[in-house]
Amino acid sequence: MAIAKMKKLSVIGLSREREVLVKEFMRLGVVQISEQDARLSDEHWSRIVKQDDGETAAVKWDTELERVENALALVDRFCEIKKPLLAERKAIKKQDFEEVLASEYDIRRDVLKLTRLSRKLAHAIVAENRANVVKMSLFPWREYDIPTEHFSTRATQIWQGVIPATSDSSDFLKILAEKTQYTDAEVVYSDSEQHYISIMFLVQTLEDVQAALRDLGFNRITLPLAQGSVQEALLAAEQELTDIAAQKEEIIGKIREFKEFEPTLKLYHDELVMRRDCAAVRENFLVTDSTFYLEGWFPRIAEDKIQALLARHTCYYETADPKDDEQPPVLLLNGKLAEPFEAVTKLYSYPDYRGIDATAFFALPYALFFGMMLSDAAYGLLLMGITYFARKKYALEGMTKQLMDMFFYCGIFTLFWGVMFGSFFGDLITVVSSTFFAKTVSFPTLWFNPVEEPMTLLIFSYGLGLLHIFLAMGLSGYMSIRDGQPLEALFDVGFWYMLIIGLLLYLGAGAIPSLPPIALTLGKGLSIAGALGIICTAGRHNKGIARITGGFTSLYGITGYLSDVLSYSRLLALGLATGVISSVFNTLGSLGGPTLLGAILMVIAFSIGHPYNFAINALGSFVHSCRLQYVEFFGKFYQSGGIGFAPFCENTKYFKIIKEEQ
Amino acid sequence: MEALTMAAESLLTGNFLALLGAALAALAGIGSAIGVGIAGEAAAGVTAEDPSKFGQALLLQALPGTQGIYGLLIAFMIMNKVGVIGGDGMLELTLRQGALILTSSLPVCITGTLSAIAQGKTAAAGIMMIGKRPEEIAKGMVYAAMVETYAVLALLASFLMLNGITL
Numbered sequence: 001m002a003i004a005k006m007k008k009l010s011v012i013g014l015s016r017e018r019e020v021l022v023k024e025f026m027r028l029g030v031v032q033i034s035e036q037d038a039r040l041s042d043e044h045w046s047r048i049v050k051q052d053d054g055e056t057a058a059v060k061w062d063t064e065l066e067r068v069e070n071a072l073a074l075v076d077r078f079c080e081i082k083k084p085l086l087a088e089r090k091a092i093k094k095q096d097f098e099e100v101l102a103s104e105y106d107i108r109r110d111v112l113k114l115t116r117l118s119r120k121l122a123h124a125i126v127a128e129n130r131a132n133v134v135k136m137s138l139f140p141w142r143e144y145d146i147p148t149e150h151f152s153t154r155a156t157q158i159w160q161g162v163i164p165a166t167s168d169s170s171d172f173l174k175i176l177a178e179k180t181q182y183t184d185a186e187v188v189y190s191d192s193e194q195h196y197i198s199i200m201f202l203v204q205t206l207e208d209v210q211a212a213l214r215d216l217g218f219n220r221i222t223l224p225l226a227q228g229s230v231q232e233a234l235l236a237a238e239q240e241l242t243d244i245a246a247q248k249e250e251i252i253g254k255i256r257e258f259k260e261f262e263p264t265l266k267l268y269h270d271e272l273v274m275r276r277d278c279a280a281v282r283e284n285f286l287v288t289d290s291t292f293y294l295e296g297w298f299p300r301i302a303e304d305k306i307q308a309l310l311a312r313h314t315c316y317y318e319t320a321d322p323k324d325d326e327q328p329p330v331l332l333l334n335g336k337l338a339e340p341f342e343a344v345t346k347l348y349s350y351p352d353y354r355g356i357d358a359t360a361f362f363a364l365p366y367a368l369f370f371g372m373m374l375s376d377a378a379y380g381l382l383l384m385g386i387t388y389f390a391r392k393k394y395a396l397e398g399m400t401k402q403l404m405d406m407f408f409y410c411g412i413f414t415l416f417w418g419v420m421f422g423s424f425f426g427d428l429i430t431v432v433s434s435t436f437f438a439k440t441v442s443f444p445t446l447w448f449n450p451v452e453e454p455m456t457l458l459i460f461s462y463g464l465g466l467l468h469i470f471l472a473m474g475l476s477g478y479m480s481i482r483d484g485q486p487l488e489a490l491f492d493v494g495f496w497y498m499l500i501i502g503l504l505l506y507l508g509a510g511a512i513p514s515l516p517p518i519a520l521t522l523g524k525g526l527s528i529a530g531a532l533g534i535i536c537t538a539g540r541h542n543k544g545i546a547r548i549t550g551g552f553t554s555l556y557g558i559t560g561y562l563s564d565v566l567s568y569s570r571l572l573a574l575g576l577a578t579g580v581i582s583s584v585f586n587t588l589g590s591l592g593g594p595t596l597l598g599a600i601l602m603v604i605a606f607s608i609g610h611p612y613n614f615a616i617n618a619l620g621s622f623v624h625s626c627r628l629q630y631v632e633f634f635g636k637f638y639q640s641g642g643i644g645f646a647p648f649c650e651n652t653k654y655f656k657i658i659k660e661e662q
Numbered sequence: 663m664e665a666l667t668m669a670a671e672s673l674l675t676g677n678f679l680a681l682l683g684a685a686l687a688a689l690a691g692i693g694s695a696i697g698v699g700i701a702g703e704a705a706a707g708v709t710a711e712d713p714s715k716f717g718q719a720l721l722l723q724a725l726p727g728t729q730g731i732y733g734l735l736i737a738f739m740i741m742n743k744v745g746v747i748g749g750d751g752m753l754e755l756t757l758r759q760g761a762l763i764l765t766s767s768l769p770v771c772i773t774g775t776l777s778a779i780a781q782g783k784t785a786a787a788g789i790m791m792i793g794k795r796p797e798e799i800a801k802g803m804v805y806a807a808m809v810e811t812y813a814v815l816a817l818l819a820s821f822l823m824l825n826g827i828t829l
Contacts, residue, residue, distance in 0.1 A: 344800075347799075347800030347801075348800065348801075454821060454822060454825055455822070458818075458822075566815075567811060569814065569815065569818050570811065570814045572818065573732075573814045573815075573817050573818050573821070574814070576735065576817075576821060577728070577731055577732060577735055577817070580735045580738060580739065581731060581734070581735060583738075584734065584735075584738045587738075587747055616724060616727065616728070616731065619721060619724060619725075620728060623725065623803045623804070623806075623807045624807055624810075626800060626803065626804060626807075627804050627807040627808070630800075630804050631804070631808070
């Protein structure tokens with residue numbers, strides 16, 4: 001249906017034109033160039049050709065790209081450039097793009113400057129950390145006034161160390177004095193964790209002192225001092241920190257000077273991405289000394305453009321329809337209205353190339369169900385406003401654009417159901433008018449209020465669900481007929497239609513006496529015929545006795561249809577949730593009565609409650625509407641497993657280069 | 663003993679039972695709190711690895727929160743029905759009416775609480791999944807929505823029962 005027909009392209013060309021051709025393919029952006037692993041392992045081919053080497057060049061551009069990305073990150077960080085809420089690519093003319101690139105030499109020089117600044121900044125930060133560590137480790141010793149030069153003399157040594165705060169420091173001094181001779185120890189400082197102790201002893205008593213200290217749990221430390229006293233070192237560290245801060249400031253100042261350079265940097269980034277891709281795609285080429293060979297998929301609608309492109313070059317090419325054992329990539333093609341809903345299909349999985357793209361079929365049910373679950377006129381307007389604004393303000397592409405458009409359509413249906421059920425911020429208008437103006441004004445209800453008549457809406461939801469499921473079954477039947485198996489369609493879908501419609505008629509005629517008696521007979525006949533058909537045919541793929549039992553077990557599948565239909569009760573339940581929670585907040589707001597304080601309370605309840613209710617219920621509607629498609633709808637027929645079409649194109653991040661032809 | 667009987671008699675009124683029902687319905691929030699908590703732990707883990715996944719993880723984390731809302735919905739409807747809010751004071755209910763209202767709150771209370779916890783675990787697993795494959799968030803959401811179905815059915819049961827009780 002709406003899966004684009006693909007064709008396979010094979011090209012043999014001259015190596016000297018390869019580079020130009022690759023660029024032109026990238027510009028055109030409609031060919032997905034395939035890997036050639038199979039050919040390379042084929043003996044006939046591998047004798048003649050070898051894989052083209054694009055890796056060396058790709059790695060080179062990747063290295064440069066990384067440098068540019070780092071430079072960009074640096075500029076973004078210090079120039080306080082605000083990131084837009086939604087990522088967008090700015091449109092630029094090819095001419096302008098190339099004009100900027102003309103000064104590539106200068107750009108590269110600036111990138112190098114930024115790289116150097118980044119390295120300097122990193123060094124400054126390392127030095128800063130080191131100075132901070134010195135400062136912190138010396139801090140407990142700040143009162144210690146023996147200079148480093150005196151730590152070791154000919155006859156004496158001075159050691160510094162710590163014992164845990166749990167040991168008694170005076171005990172330590174006493175025991176040390178008892179066990180050694182001519183030792184002078186001093187507690188320099190104590191904090192909640194350790195005692196900091198300095199010990200002076202004669203070199204000849206070293207062994208005694210060591211033994212005593214070991215027993216006492218003394219932990220020797222080396223102070224991070226090169227020379228002079230602790231005070232001097234602390235001052236020096238302090239000075240160093242000040243210097244580094246100034247240095248950092250200077251570096252950051254220099255980085256800030258590059259603020260104007262940011263767009264150029266982004267443009268250069270995109271150019272590098274394209275160069276890298278042009279190099280990397282050559283991995284998929286097969287080459288001889290003077291020719292190359294490539295294969296790829298393209299949508300049939302683009303055939304003219306490709307032929308025009310290839311005609312300009314010296315090359316031989318062929319296009320062919322996919323063979324049965326080939327799996328072409330999948331490109332979805334839908335009309336303007338259904339296209340945004342492709343996002344839902346893609347979030348599930350691409351359809352098989354020979355399957356069916358259901359987007360056009362579930363677009364309306366999706367928006368309808370979403371609207372029923374959110375079902376508030378004001379929320380619908382809000383959703384439409386937000387998505388419209390996002391589309392106008394940002395040049396969105398791809399999935400984000402599709403989702404925005406989809407939610408816009410969902411907003412229309414939310415507005416529709418809101419009007420049908422008479423809900424505008426819940427019952428806000430009624431509450432406000434009766435609280436503050438002592439009059440009862442209501443938002444008009446076109447159909448009925450689901451809180452008052454939930455059963456009506458429940459039955460209606462089941463009805464919609466049944467139609468939705470019937471549509472899915474119909475698609476399943478369509479696929480069988482398309483594949484030349486109309487009997488399969490009758491057995492697997494037709495009989496079920498008969499059974500379910502028959503049962504509905506039969507039960508309906510029983511419940512509503514006003515229906516003509518023919519309905520009862522017709523219902524009975526249809527359901528029996530359908531059931532018999534299922535029993536006779538559902539086991540046809542089995543062997544032996546299972547051919548018969550298969551039919552009966554299949555009939556049991558009616559419970560599956562029942563639970564599928566019941567699943568649509570979420571349409572009512574989520575709709576009620578939106579409405580009732582809205583009125584909870586409205587009622588809360590009205591509790592203050594018709595006073596100034598009451599009005600303030602109303603505003604507070606409104607501005608907290610409704611955004612929250614909107615957000616949580618819009619999320620719920622999105623998720624549950626998806627679920628109804630994925631589980632109830634897709635479950636009946638959808639064949640997933642296709643791989644999305646990813647053409648070789650200008651896969652840039654910041655700029656979109658406009659085609660001049662248009 | 664006599665005092666106890668008297669206390670029981672004065673407490674065991676229709677109004678008491680009805681409010682007990684509202685209270686029980688609102689207790690479904692416990693399940694949501696636990697569920698959102700479980701999902702939040704996973705979300706924090708994934709966000710620690712890659713802060714840009716915050717938004718996606720938050721979407722999944724919010725899913726087990728709905729049971730609390732369903733509970734509040736039923737609680738609110740009960741309070742509205744018996745006139746605690748939005749009316750001219752509380753109605754006098756018979757013991758039978760109170761018991762009926764209490765009964766109607768049970769599905770959303772019990773199913774809501776337990777399903778929110780289960781959904782929290784599913785959402786946490788979904789969050790782990792987007793840690794590795796952020797493009798598959800829709801699948802994680804649908805797994806969580808599968809659990810929610812039963813909370814929706816319980817809400818519906820509670821709602822229809824409550825709606826059917828005439829005072």
